[in-house]
Amino acid sequence: MMQVMPDRALEGVHVIECGIAGAATYAAKLMADLGADVIKIEDPTSGDPARQLGPFPGGQPHPEKSGTYLYYNCNKQGVTLNLRNSKGRELLDRLLAKADVFVHDFPPAEAALLGLDYARIRQLNPRLVMTSISPFGESGPYRDYKAYDLTTLAAGGWLWLNGWPGHAEMPPLRPFGQQSARQAGVHAAVATMGALFARLRSGGGQHIEVSAQECITSIVEFSLALWTYMDTQTARYGQRPIQPLDFFQCKDGGWIFALTVEEHQWQRLVELMEAPEWTQWEVSANRFARASNWDALRPFMEEWVGQWNTDDLYRAAQENRVPFAIASTLSDLVDSPHIKARGFFVELAHPEAGSFKYPGAPYKLSETPWEIRSPAPALGQHNESILGERLGVATGELASLREAGVV
């Protein structure tokens, strides 16, 4: 036990992050928001590519104002190091020697070029948990394939699943955002916590290798099993083994997602619909029959939904414990009384970008709160405090490193 009770779950855990693909960045964000001390290393000239992604206030690109960067890097300290330079790598080594966790998402070939192999790093710090995230992992024939988010969504089997029934002319479609990176990141964070737990007992660190492709393949619902259990190829136009599980437009133009999973929910929906004839037909008898006959049944439901305003239908369904949801717009989210009551959105001021609401806690821990303590760092904002004060690099040396483009 520690002498002073820490206030945060991961207080005192020192993390070094080299994130260029959104995955290590997200893993480190999860840790930072529960209190870990995260130092983010960025290239001195370009910084994290997320600085270019936007959205930007007023639509004006600026490396300190990218919404993607600002959201995913709260609570971190920012240091710039040119890792293509040996002096830059030496400074990283010195940071790693004092850290508990190192998480990066350089592809394997690039990591090797930068000297980031575990056998060497282990010599610097045998207690370090080093987590390497890459698109395809560190072995196998695709190891060095080039990949962006779209690539691993394709290779993991998600892309194929997304589309509309009856529209084979449209391409398989990406989900919004950078979901391959986020999934690789959260898987990496989970495994890293496991390794820290093991370290409490063994005293030793280890290397964790995470493949984004495998993370996606692990979450594509029953798609893989459909082949390995039933020799059935997945239709990419939506996974609809049961119905209703579909979108409908309401009278006011909003969209409702009509869903019943269990038959008792369907029965309560039938009551809410006042038991129209079609719900009594044999083709409506159970969720699988409804799915098989959905083309014929869908128009009836569409007509009924069209008589409602979105929010009225949502609430009427939920009052009957029928799990409908609205297709929220972003303003619906920010204005939701429920989300407000839970205090989800956090207003945060950033010295250059300004003050905005940010998405907040994905979970609330009773003893050790999730919290935002500081906005995302400006490029190299903490060079002096980290390299100077923590590593003891002299002010003069720091200046010459800066001149040489190392920092």
Next chain:
Amino acid sequence: MSGPLDGVRVADFTWVWAGPTCTLQLAHMGAEVIRMESMRRVCTLRMLPPWLGGQPALNRSGYFNQYNQGKRSIQLDISKPEGRELAKRIVAMSDIAAENFAGGVSARLGLGYEDLRKVKQDIVMISMSGYGQTGPDSSFVSYGPAQVPLSGMSALTGYAGWSPMHVGLSYGDPNAGLHAAFAVLSALLYRERTGKGQYIDMSQWESTMAVLGEGIMAYTMNGTQPARNGNRVDHMAPHGVFRCEGEDRWVSIACGSDEEWRSVCQVIGRPTLAEDPRFRSLGDRKANEDELDAIVEEWTLTQEPFEVANRLQSVGIAAFPPLVNREIAEDPHLNARGFFVEKEHPEVGVRKHAGIPWRMSETPCEVWRAAPVMGQDNDYVFGELLGMSSQEIADLVDRQIIN
């Protein structure tokens, strides 16, 4: 069992997909996960396809068997007081308790955090309801597929000019489960350091919004709702899924820089395009993206998806076909890495399942057993762990407490 969580026990009240995804991660790392199931309320996933043989059968759902690998299963009717008392005895021997009922349900059952901490003072408990445990809509019912529209993801995803859409999988579930596993392990680390357990209230809705930051910030910064734009993104072009030779065959291509664009031009045999003022810079390519995509598709249309991908990959361009499930199962890369798990299962035999998407050098993780058949571990848990005689167990079966 082995792995970094060796010796950790989980009292698993979860069901459907979100909760079991959380406890799957713990099982992957060697925790002993005891799923409490009941014939009175069978886990939804056992009753969803794909079933081996095509007919509904309790132990033959590939959906259930994928996400419950390496866990134990007991039958316990927690709607009965005696069932709840037995559940509490399991909690008393556990480090973690997990549930994903609708908000407030576990407390109503007498299995809320205040109840559980009375039997295990330092328990780490997580609830993973759709809407969280507080707020005016906290009792609303939800499932992972509904979280996709609720979170705003549907309104952000879709073809240009088309309506909001689903993303092809019940993303709210696994995303919540992974976030929950992270929170639980962070709390477990804290407990190891301080001796204090705690309660985690996780909302699936909020954990889904957590991975949509770049969309939500567009609204909070500028008051705008980003338009649905198919596979296109602001920062890359070409960036899309292009039609190939054959019926319904496609390849994804993402070109991340002007330099990469020049390589694409070489590969497609049109080097002069690199100097074409319509396409020289990212801004040029974005301004003329319809023309750009038509040129790329003209080239992909005459080739097989893997042929396109291999040619582009040979010059360092991110291209890959969107794999269908059969291609995943047969993927040479995933197979070479030993990713798939094929453990003998009493009713489905040996089937291929997705395995563990990370490798640990010092505390290797492995799936030690296929997903359990219903009640497979009744004797182990009630007999060995709780020390009940076979007579006592038979009596509980008779009275449908073990059910």
